[in-house]
Amino acid sequence: MNLKELSALLGLSQTTVSRALNGYPEVNEATRQRVEAAARAHNYRPNMRAKSLATGRSMAIGHVIPISSKHEMVNPIFADFIAGAGETYSDAGYDMVLSVVSDEDEERAYRDMAAKGSVDGIIVHGPRANDPRIALLDEIGLPFVVHGRASDVAAEYSWLDINNARSFARATRFLIDLGHRRIALLNGQERMDFARRRREGYVTALAEAGIAPCASLMKSEEMTEHYGYRATRELLSLDDPPTAIVASSYIVSLGVRRAVGDAECKLGRDLSLITHDDDLSYLGNQGDVPVFTSTRSSVRQAGRRCAEILLAKIAADDMTPVQELWETELMVGDSTGPNNN
Amino acid sequence: MNLKELSALLGLSQTTVSRALNGYPEVNEATRQRVEAAARAHNYRPNMRAKSLATGRSMAIGHVIPISSKHEMVNPIFADFIAGAGETYSDAGYDMVLSVVSDEDEERAYRDMAAKGSVDGIIVHGPRANDPRIALLDEIGLPFVVHGRASDVAAEYSWLDINNARSFARATRFLIDLGHRRIALLNGQERMDFARRRREGYVTALAEAGIAPCASLMKSEEMTEHYGYRATRELLSLDDPPTAIVASSYIVSLGVRRAVGDAECKLGRDLSLITHDDDLSYLGNQGDVPVFTSTRSSVRQAGRRCAEILLAKIAADDMTPVQELWETELMVGDSTGPNNN
């Protein structure tokens, strides 16, 4: 069922039917009722391709998911972010188009999206410290919102980020308060902006406590389970092993737990672990004190909010940057966890 | 830059330029060279909305990701699957449109996609045992491929599945061979088709060894870390606790590990764990014997293959069902893991 058929059926012009369906004020209320009833009855859905072509808006938002060309891995946190954004889009009648590209193809992906006219805006994932994509998107002129920040980019742009530095400082402080002095950091690659900020927070907290950061306790790699495993083994075999670890994601923590399991029983019991993932997340027991927040739901919320910001920009055709820094809480509680899904 | 401008620039008709760019044979080779050079030089990309409207094909594939309305959780395995499919789409010039909907909105999502004409085909995720979506899509007439199977659906349709029953039988057998008799199963919800098959495999292996399945050792819920944690605690507090666990995903296993960590040291060392995730995956140590395969890359490959099958169907306009059952290997090796990312 298309507009032509529907309007023929109603004995009206396509114009009137279109107006009725799109809430134009000039159409007679009785007519509108009739049209809407018919549309519902025949399950009419406007063809988006045609609509897009006529209006010039594609009613779709693009997400470019970069995958590391080396390891072909996808940060599983994207799933939750995407889910959140997806809700917002559905509600607003937007589609989400996903483009999974290895990082060297990213520029082309953006240019293609813009030129093909398949999206009205873009969400940028996983910004690097000095990320060329921001200048690129500015040049292209497509509205965009960055999830995270690019510290070395001078230009003003829209972003939503969580306060990684503060989160990691708090986590580290927490472990220090529990009496730990040798605390390891399993960070992501430092070309990622968030990883730099996380180290900053970690180092700051150590400094406050008069602890000199120790290079052998700071690891930085792609966030995989295998990395968590390998790094933890290395750490545990040091002459002076750490008594606690701050890990950069729950995927990494999987590896940490495995390595700890491999190690001597006593070691396992002595090691405190706090895992992060965009949001300060679960977990780790220090004696009887588990620590956590619910990562996954907050990442999802970030997705929702990023999408809202972008849609609002598009609707208002307003290019002034929107910037939101989110704070996270470090929670201490019983080990069933609050809202721990 | 659009077709009109480009053709004006070249002093050719839009038709000729279009033909040159789309590889039609009748165009003069010299002309084609000239056109292609100009297109490249001016960074011309055909507007997909217009192209779609004219051709009737949207050059996009839809993925509907159902999220549980209760827990709002996304199975992180989707991320890898999507990544694989995305590669195939990029290569073929297709877009991927994602629709994240709570399960009660799924039917509408499919109908919308079809009516709006935004996709040429659909990948179905997370099939239930008697899944109504298959009949629905058949009715709609949109080509589709199911990742997984719906055992109770009589109709023939295209799917790609891994042999869950066999995988879980092998995992269980492995633990039995190691001397375990009380083996627990942390399964997904049994309305999911794969969960039923997994239990089947587990029970079969037990039966072969003359072990009667014990209801108190079989759990079935949404696959979350929290579930893994809670269920493992319950299991460990039984009068006659299991000595080994087969878990249905690495997310669940996170919880298992946490619970084991909480428990007495001795308990932790005694418990064998094998985790699955679509593919038989990591892992667990039995004494010095770790077991695993690389889940994440194989899920990704499944995504790639599903997309290939779908695109082939669309290209050939061939509705005969394609069905692929994949076997997985249980690997035993050193604990750095084969290809463990």
Next chain:
DNA sequence: GTGAAAGCGCTAACAA
């Protein structure tokens, strides 16, 4: 309040 007609950017008969 409603309709006719033009046009969004492209492809595909049909002619030449």
Next chain:
DNA sequence: TTGTTAGCGCTTTCAC
């Protein structure tokens, strides 16, 4: 081998 013309299904002036 190239060009002319007519749509694809919708929105949007502009006229009535």
